Amino acid sequence: MTALANAVVIETPEGVRFRLPLAGVVSRFLAWVIDVLAIATISTIIGKLLIVVGWLTADGMVALSLLAYFAVSIGYGIAFEWLWHGQTPGKRVFSLRVMDANGLKLKASQIAVRNLLRSLDSLPFLYLVGGIAALLSPRQQRLGDLVATTIVVEQRRLVLPDLLRLNLDEKFNSLASIPHLAARLRQQITPTLVELSYQALLRRNELTPAVKLQVFHLLAERFRSLVKFPDEITAGLTDERYVRNALQIALTSGRLRAARPHARAVINL
Amino acid sequence: MILDLARFLQTERPYWDELNSLLDQIENDRFVTLSLHQLTRLEYLYQRAASALARLSTFSAEPNSREFLESLVARAYAECHPNRAAAQRFQPLHWFFSTFPKTFRRHARAFALAVALTIAGAAFGWSVVAADNDAKRTIMPFPGLMQSPAERVKQEESAKTDRLSGHKGTFSAQLMTNNIKVSLLTFALGATWGIGTTILLFYNGVILGAVAVDYVYGGQVQFLLGWLLPHGVIEIPAILIAGQAGFVLASALIGWGNSSMPDLSTRRTRLRTVLPDVLTLAGGLTVMLVWAGIIEAFISQYHYPVLPYSWKIAFGVLELAGLTLFLSRAGGA
Secondary structure, eight states, X not given: OEEOSSEEEXXXXXXXXXXXXXXXXXXXXXXXXXXXXXXXXXXXXXXXXXXXXXXXXXXXXXXXXXXXHHHHHHHHHHHHHHHTTSOOHHHHHTTEEEEETTSOOOOHHHHHHHHHTXXXXXXXXXXXXXXXXXXXXXXXXXXXXXXXXXXXXXOOOOOOOOGGGGOOOOSOBGGGGSHHHXXXXXXXXXXXHHXXXXXXXXXXXXXXXXXXXXXXXXXXXXXXXXXXXXXXXXXXXXHHHHHHHHHHHHHSTTTOOBOOHHHHHHHHO | XXXXXXXXXXXXXXXXXXXXXXXHHHXXXXXXXXXXXXXXXXXXXXXXXXXXXXXXXXXXXOXXXXXXXXXXXXXXXXXHSOOSSOOOOOOHHHIIIIXXXXXXXXXXXXXXXXXXXXXXXXXXXXHHHHHOTTHHHHHOOOGGGXXXXXXXXXXXXXXXSOTTTTTHHHHHHHHHHHHHHXXXXXXXXXXXXXXXXXXXXXXXXXXXXXXXXXXXXXXXXHHHHHHHHHHHHHHHHHHHHHHXXXXXXXXXXXXOSOTTOTTOOSHHHHHHHHHHHHHHHHHHHHHHHHHHHHHIIIIIXXXXXXXXXXXXXXXXXXXXXXXXXXXXXXXXX
């Protein structure tokens, strides 16, 4: 496992690597502010409920509310992070989650220890000790996280890009008519170029006509530099069409039906 | 080879959605129990997503789907790979009467260190105040301890009214929360490689020594014992256990004193090994401080003639004997 600038990379026993994006100090602080408000609210509610006890004994009421505030302020983080798999209400608002530093399942003892060490991290005020520790630590861990071997990660709900609306299922693709050149294109093309072409096609409507022409010209030049197709095949193709065709070649391992030259001639007429 | 991302996402997406909803189900309900079918399905879906991620990272550079899949695999990985032994059901009585004393004995050396530091501090406090009585002004933070012992005893013994009447519960709760806070800090300061724990324990010792010498030289030994023993014999060991927990933590951080676990070479493994132990010690001392808080508010603050000193001292000695027996014998070998 290695730490990047703002992510922890974990390699599974199967050799699959994934990154856990680390939460920033600011969002953690804001989440803490929400949690402090929540603790105050819960304590106030318990205090109101204890008024019933106050009818019997005023001393008992004060004593119980003192103990309740103390128990809530210590137990809040432990209880929520245990119940909600590493989240408190504040962390949930900011999509943060406490995780084991090795990406494993969080243990109850880790949750308890990282919360008990708040007494040290919150010194002398506003989590100064913990904040400085987190800024200095490569995994942005406050002392409680270091001791409990936990990290706080950002866990946004992501959505998959809708690539299907590109509709790359062209019926005729002139580039496929020369199978050996098409095969070489498939071999030469890089994931980065595919990604660039994808993004250009997905966002074509957001570009001004001049920029659009320029972008597709650059991309088409890049494809042309990889494999040189004969001029009679590429003659009638715009840059954008060229990029679409090349992308389709790259993605469909040899299943394409080549467009017959005479058929294309008929259509062109 | 380049991946046809659109097609790939189209075929894989139903599996990812299924995995996502299964994970949501687990994450939103702590007490959910999955059926055998669901568990094997989770394992299968995790492996399928992980292999999709491997293909995606190799054959495609599309960042959004990669991030999506990474986050999904990370969540599933945590669920499929438990962190060592699965947690057992927590049994409070068994934990307090067996696990706690056994854990205490396992780390006896750390406790001895805490005791030694407190004794050193007490000797220092004693000698400083014995040499120069004015030094107690500098050492002691409590104005209540400033008056001379003889005056204090006179005042306490002639008190006609119970000054804590109607406030005993509140006083007791204040004592408990304050003592638990100080103890937890003593424990947490173990994260400073034990330096903070050392300072706090020594400072506690200094105050104890200074108070003791003041009352001993003032000829008020009986009052001192009657005042401190009933709660002190529990409270002081509780702070010492906090120091013990702090030192166990510190030794795992530094890597010293781990001859019993030679193969735990990395700091992370050492910490993981001692976490349950320090937690048990912290929990145990909390229980002890709750008891001490009750005793201090309801018994310690009452002096002759309300409560005879001999009773209070005998009570303290009995408690100490009980505690010693408990910590050294309970729970078996």
